[in-house]
Amino acid sequence: MLSHLPENFTAVVTGANGGIGNAIIRRLLTDTHVGNVIAVSRSAISPQDSFPQEPFSKEPSPNVEVVNADITTQSGRDTLNQQLNGRPVHLLFNAIGTLHDDARDIQPEKRLEQLDEASFAHVMHVNAATPALLIAALKSSLQGKHPAIIASLSARVGSIGDNVYGGWYSYRASKAAHNMLMKTLSIELTRLNKQSIVLCLHPGTTNTLLSKPFQARVPSEKLFTPDFVAEQLLKVMSERSPEDTGSFWDWAGESIEW
Structure with a gap:
C-alpha cells in the first residue's frame, strides 16, 4: 500500500473518530506491513468497535493504540508525544479540521461583513496552526x-490561484495558511530527514459531518464516501517520493496550484 515505508511501520492518525480519519485507519489495518497504528481522537473510541479485525484477513490485526487527546491544545499534543515515547513515526496523517461549528456559531462567510474576529481566530487555530504545532511536537x-x-x-x-468564487473567508485563509506552513516545514524536515515527504491533500467533497450542510448542490457522483477517499489518498501518498515533499495534491493524484 505504502511501498516507501518499511515493514512494521508506525502510523499516527489524528481525527480517528471522523469519517476520513476512521476510514484511513481501517484501510491501514488491511496492510500487513503495518506494525502499530496510533489512533488519536478528542472523544473516546473503542478499537474493537471502530477498527475490527477484517474477517477475510488471515493475519492478526496490527496493534491499535487509542489516544484520547485534543491535539488543538498543548496538553493534548504532549499526551500524544508521551504515548510515542521517542518511537520513530513513519506515517503521520492529520485529518482534523473545522468548517462550521454550531456551538460557536461559526459558519462559512458569504460576505465580508460576516467576518468575526473570534470565529476567524478559531478556524485559523484548528486548520492552520494545529497541524504545524502537531508536527513540531512530534x-x-x-x-x-x-x-x-x-x-x-x-x-x-x-x-x-484557484479562487474564482470568493466567500468562505476564514476557511479559505486557514487552508492557504495551512499549505504555507506545510511547505515551509517540509524544507526544514528535509534537512533533518532526507526521506521525509510532506503532503497537503485535498480529499474532495466527502460525505462527513464537515460537509453535511453543504451537500445539497453536490452531484451524487462528486460526493465521495470516506472509504473511497481513504483508498484514493493512500494511493496518492504511495506514488510520492521525497522529491515531492512540500506539494499539494487532490484525491485523483492531480497537482493543485498554490
Missing part, C-alpha cells in the same frame, strides 16, 4: 534516517 519522532510520510488534509478552496 519532530523528534519524524527526524532521522527512516522513511516518513507526513500528510495533512487541506482543501482546494485554500488555493489562491
Whole structure:
C-alpha cells in the first residue's frame, strides 16, 4: 500500500473518530506491513468497535493504540508525544479540521461583513496552526534516517490561484495558511530527514459531518464516501517520493496550484 515505508511501520492518525480519519485507519489495518497504528481522537473510541479485525484477513490485526487527546491544545499534543515515547513515526496523517461549528456559531462567510474576529481566530487555530504545532511536537519522532510520510488534509478552496468564487473567508485563509506552513516545514524536515515527504491533500467533497450542510448542490457522483477517499489518498501518498515533499495534491493524484 505504502511501498516507501518499511515493514512494521508506525502510523499516527489524528481525527480517528471522523469519517476520513476512521476510514484511513481501517484501510491501514488491511496492510500487513503495518506494525502499530496510533489512533488519536478528542472523544473516546473503542478499537474493537471502530477498527475490527477484517474477517477475510488471515493475519492478526496490527496493534491499535487509542489516544484520547485534543491535539488543538498543548496538553493534548504532549499526551500524544508521551504515548510515542521517542518511537520513530513513519506515517503521520492529520485529518482534523473545522468548517462550521454550531456551538460557536461559526459558519462559512458569504460576505465580508460576516467576518468575526473570534470565529476567524478559531478556524485559523484548528486548520492552520494545529497541524504545524502537531508536527513540531512530534519532530523528534519524524527526524532521522527512516522513511516518513507526513500528510495533512487541506482543501482546494485554500488555493489562491484557484479562487474564482470568493466567500468562505476564514476557511479559505486557514487552508492557504495551512499549505504555507506545510511547505515551509517540509524544507526544514528535509534537512533533518532526507526521506521525509510532506503532503497537503485535498480529499474532495466527502460525505462527513464537515460537509453535511453543504451537500445539497453536490452531484451524487462528486460526493465521495470516506472509504473511497481513504483508498484514493493512500494511493496518492504511495506514488510520492521525497522529491515531492512540500506539494499539494487532490484525491485523483492531480497537482493543485498554490
